[in-house]
Amino acid sequence: AQSVTQPDIHITVSEGASLELRCNYSYGATPYLFWYVQSPGQGLQLLLKYFSGDTLVQGIKGFEAEFKRSQSSFNLRKPSVHWSDAAEYFCAVDPTGNQFYFGTGTSLTVIP
Amino acid sequence: NAGVTQTPKFRVLKTGQSMTLLCAQDMNHEYMYWYRQDPGMGLRLIHYSVGEGTTAKGEVPDGYNVSRLKKQNFLLGLESAAPSQTSVYFCASTTGNSYEQYFGPGTRLTVT
Numbered sequence: 185a186q187s188v189t190q191p192d193i194h195i196t197v198s199e200g201a202s203l204e205l206r207c208n209y210s211y212g213a214t215p216y217l218f219w220y221v222q223s224p225g226q227g228l229q230l231l232l233k234y235f236s237g238d239t240l241v242q243g244i245k246g247f248e249a250e251f252k253r254s255q256s257s258f259n260l261r262k263p264s265v266h267w268s269d270a271a272e273y274f275c276a277v278d279p280t281g282n283q284f285y286f287g288t289g290t291s292l293t294v295i296p
Numbered sequence: 297n298a299g300v301t302q303t304p305k306f307r308v309l310k311t312g313q314s315m316t317l318l319c320a321q322d323m324n325h326e327y328m329y330w331y332r333q334d335p336g337m338g339l340r341l342i343h344y345s346v347g348e349g350t351t352a353k354g355e356v357p358d359g360y361n362v363s364r365l366k367k368q369n370f371l372l373g374l375e376s377a378a379p380s381q382t383s384v385y386f387c388a389s390t391t392g393n394s395y396e397q398y399f400g401p402g403t404r405l406t407v408t
Binding site: 188190193216218220225226227228229230233235274276278282283284285286287288289 | 339354355395402
């Protein structure tokens with residue numbers, strides 16, 4: 185079955201530490217790939233997206249993500265986490281060009 | 297630009313009551329979407345529209361109806377609300393060729 189998997193429900197990191205959030209998908213072809221962030225009580229904000237080309241994409245707020253076709257993964261990274269990064273992070277894929285499928289999300293806690 | 301707005305922000309319904317959620321966007325986007333967000337489930341697509349006058353079913357369409365009479369508006373209706381429809385509902389829109397979805401702030405619906 186087609187799916188988007190975020191294996192980590194919750195992650196806690198110290199401020200200033202590096203971060204990696206995992207995302208795997210199972211679709212036949214390479215879909216469009218996205219990472220969104222949701223702060224408490226808010227809508228979703230796009231962090232970055234991958235359509236084609238360079239497999240390392242840069243986004244807003246210092247985030248980056250790497251597409252690995254062989255692993256069907258699109259992991260999100262940040263070298264140094266700030267307290268304001270505490271939020272829920274969603275990976276999403278669009279296999280057809282007009283429908284998104286979201287992962288179940290990873291909740292990030294940042295401790296001082 | 298207001299972006300994507302949703303009305304109302306909060307609503308409490310009794311089982312069997314009906315209501316309509318309104319989504320409006322001022323970005324001249326062709327595509328519009330309705331999602332529901334439940335704890336541990338991520339966002340799931342209810343219905344979507346690829347243009348004025350068109351609608352299509354998403355992942356979880358049962359119990360909901362939609363209409364897109366005007367390009368800027370996308371309405372989500374619950375004809376007979378059930379407790380299982382307690383959720384946070386998000387509307388989103390996109391141009392259709394950028395594939396970046398812009399989200400509204402959400403509507404929190406409780407069905408008792």
